Amino acid sequence: xxxxxxxxxxxxxxxxEKVFLECVQDMDHENMFWYRxxxxxxxxxxxxxxxxxxxxxxxxxxxxxxSREKKERFSLILESASTNQTSMxxxxxxxxxxxxxxxxxxxxxxx
Amino acid sequence: QKEVxxxxxPLSVPEGAIxxxxxxxxxxxxxxxxxxxxxxxxxxxxIMFIYSNGDKEDxxxxxxxxxxxxxxxxxxxxxxxxxxxxxxxAVNKQxxxxxxxxxxxxxxxxx
Numbered sequence: 001x002x003x004x005x006x007x008x009x010x011x012x013x014x015x016x017e018k019v020f021l022e023c024v025q026d027m028d029h030e031n032m033f034w035y036r037x038x039x040x041x042x043x044x045x046x047x048x049x050x051x052x053x054x055x056x057x058x059x060x061x062x063x064x065x066x067s068r069e070k071k072e073r074f075s076l077i078l079e080s081a082s083t084n085q086t087s088m089x090x091x092x093x094x095x096x097x098x099x100x101x102x103x104x105x106x107x108x109x110x111x
Numbered sequence: 112q113k114e115v116x117x118x119x120x121p122l123s124v125p126e127g128a129i130x131x132x133x134x135x136x137x138x139x140x141x142x143x144x145x146x147x148x149x150x151x152x153x154x155x156x157x158i159m160f161i162y163s164n165g166d167k168e169d170x171x172x173x174x175x176x177x178x179x180x181x182x183x184x185x186x187x188x189x190x191x192x193x194x195x196x197x198x199x200x201a202v203n204k205q206x207x208x209x210x211x212x213x214x215x216x217x218x219x220x221x222x
Contacts, residue, residue: 099145100145101157105153
């Protein structure tokens with residue numbers, strides 16, 4: 001089975017900090033995604049990547065950037081964290097026709 | 112018009128009953144349809160995927176797709192308390208592989 005590992009389960013950061021959320025997959029999948037999930041708003045796509053060094057904006061990229069230097073690692077960067085970025089962040093990889101496999105999520109609180 | 116719509120629920124059914132979850136989508140070019148289950152505090156896990164009109168069965172779960180009417184449904188037979196969760200409908204974007212999620216339907220199965 002595909003394993004998607006998010007480095008932190010819970011994070012607390014201060015407003016204005018630069019925050020790195022890491023996601024690593026072990027199955028050589030090309031497509032990786034970052035979503036955030038908020039009550040009442042559901043899962044919203046932030047960024048995705050089809051290959052190393054490639055990135056595409058999703059529906060809500062403002063305030064975020066991403067990095068994909070190696071195929072197995074896809075990082076989400078909050079350039080200057082704000083309280084409205086408090087959320088559950090989910091990383092996923094695409095198993096061709098079989099849909100996504102999600103990581104366990106990172107619950108980020110910005111204070 | 113929202114791209115993927117689901118009734119938020121909660122949908123309450125007694126143990127042993129059939130639970131019916133519905134989803135409509137707006138992009139007629141959508142090709143792939145997925146149902147995910149998400150327990151509170153956990154990440155989504157794939158239950159079923161369907162690509163062709165008609166029914167697809169897997170154990171107690173049946174996915175139904177009607178592209179002409181742009182809806183997809185999930186039936187859960189012999190519902191169990193362990194089925195209590197939020198069910199997310201997801202549809203692929205026509206132009207790529209990123210999934211668009213509905214906000215989810217919360218199912219509660221009472222024993």
